[in-house]
Amino acid sequence: MTANLSNLAAIDAAHHMHPFNKMTELNEKGARLIARGEGVYIFDGAGKKYLDAFAGLWCVNVGYGRTEITEAVSRQMQELPYYNTFFGTTTESATLLAQKVTEHAGQNINRVFFTNSGSEATDTWFRLARVYWKAQGKAEKVQVIARRNGYHGSTVAGASLGGMKLMHEQGNLPIEGIHHIGQPYWFAEGGDLSPEEFGLKMARELEAKIDELGEDKVAAFVAEPVQGAGGVIVPPSTYWPEIARICKARNILLIVDEVICGFGRLGQWFGHQHFGVEPDMAPIAKGLSSGYLPIGGVLISDRVADVLAQEEIHHGYTYSGHPVAASAALANLAILENEGLVDRVRDDIGPYFAKAWKSLEDHEVVGEAQVVGLMGGLQLSPDKATRRRYAKPDDAGVLVRNHCLENGLVMRATSDRMLASPPLVISHAQVDEMIEKLRGGLDHLREMRMG
Ligand code: PMP
Secondary structure (H helix, E strand, O other): OOOOHHHHHHHHHHHOOOOOOOHHHHHHHOOOOEEEEEEOEEEEOOOOEEEEOOHHHHOOOOOEOOHHHHHHHHHHHHHOOOOOOOOOOOOHHHHHHHHHHHHOOOOOEEEEEEEOOHHHHHHHHHHHHHHHHHHOOOOOOOEEEEEOOOOOOOOHHHHHHOOOHHHHHOOOOOOOOEEEEOOOOHHHHOOOOOHHHHHHHHHHHHHHHHHHHOHHHEEEEEEOOOEOOOOOEOOOOOHHHHHHHHHHHOOOEEEEOOOOOOOOOOOOOOHHHHHOOOOOEEEEOHHHOOOOOOOEEEEEEHHHHHHHOOOOOOOOOOOOOOHHHHHHHHHHHHHHHHOOHHHHHHHHHHHHHHHHHHHHHHOOOEEEEEEEOOEEEEEEOOEHHHOEOOOOHHHHHHHHHHHHHHOOEEOEEEOOEEEEOOOOOOOHHHHHHHHHHHHHHHHHHHHHOOO
16 A cells, blocks of 8 residues: 555545545545455454445455456456457457356346446446337337336436436436336335235336336336345335236336346345346346456347347447456356355355344344345334334434444445345354344444434
C-alpha cells in the first residue's frame, strides 16, 4: 500500500463519488478501507477482521484469496490481454466459458451473450426480447412487466425494470413500456391470507396486468427467483409454478434474473432450477466470476436463440466476452465444480445454515427467518404475532447492522430485514460465529426498545 490511512480517507473524500451514497454524510465518517481478504474474512486498513456474511456484494461465492483464479488471470493477461468478439473473432477463454456456463443450465439453454455486469445483462435481454418478437412479425409486443421492490440494475433500463421508488424518482423513471405488479412479500403484505393463498394472488396480478395491456402487446415478465436487494424475500411455494403457467398460457417470455441466485447460491447451479421453472432468458453476473473480475451475460434458450440467429443483432459491448474476465470466470467455475460447492450448499452447509438461521425465530425481535440455500432474510418485528413493523424500519435494520459491524460481522440491512449471503465455502464453525454475532445485534435492538 502506498498511502497511509488518513491520507487515503482524505483523498477519497475529495475525489471519489461512491454509488448509492449521500457524499456529505459518507465523508463525515470517511469510507472504510478494505485492504485484504482470505476465505470468508476481510480485513480493514487497521487490520480489523470481519466475517463477510455478504460475500462482497452477493458475489464472492468461492471466497477470497483463490490463487487458481489469480494465476489463470495472470496467464491470460500475458498471452492476450484483450481482443473483441465483434468482427467474426473470438478468444479461447470466451468460447470455452460459453460452453461451460451453458453446460450447467437446463437442456433448452445452449447460448450465452456476454456483458460486463448484471445491469448490462438486463439491458441486453430487454432489447433482445423486443427483437425476438419483431422478428416474428409481432412488433407490437414491446411492453415488459416487472415487480415492485425488484432489483435489476442501475442503468436506465435496469433502474426502470427494478421496482425501487427512490431510483424511479431520480431521472424520470421508469421509461416507457415498463409496468410493475406486486411482490410476494407475505410478512408485510399478506394480510389474513395464508402464504400459499397470497403466493397465488400475487402471481395472478401478472395475469391481470397482461389482460389490461393486451397479450399481443406484452413481450416479457422479469423477476428474481428470490428478491435479493429487496430484502431476501422468499416467495410462497405456490408463486413460481403459477407465474410459469401464466407466461406459457399467455405466450410472453419469462426472464429469470439469476444475477444473485445463479452459481450455487440456492443449492442448484441456477435459482430457477430450485423453483422448477424454465426461463426463456436469464441474466447472470456476480457468482459467474465470484467478483474477481467484472463479467456478466444473458443465458438464452433455444426458443429465443433460434429466432435471434436469423437477425443481425445491433447490440454489444467492447468488453463482451473479455478474455481475461472470461479466464477468471472459467477458473471460478472450475473451483465450484472441483470442490462440489453447489452440491455442498444443497446437501451440507445449506441445511446447516438453514437450521441456524431459523433458530433466530425464537428471538423476541424476529418476525420471520426465511432461507434458501445460503441466502437468508431475517424480518425484524416488535411483535411477531401481529406481524407488526417498527415505526422506523430503516433505523431498526441499521442498528443491528452497525452492531454486527462493530463486532466483526458484515451484514446488510434492507429497511427492517437483515440479509445474509455468505461465500459458499463458509464452514459450520463460521456459520456459528455469524449467528452468534447476529444474535448480539438482535439483543442490542431489543435493549433499545424501539417501537
Ligand atoms: N440483477 C440483480 C438481481 C442484482 O442483484 C443486481 C446487482 N445487485 C443486478 C441485476 C445488477 O448487477 P450489476 O450491479 O452487476 O450491474
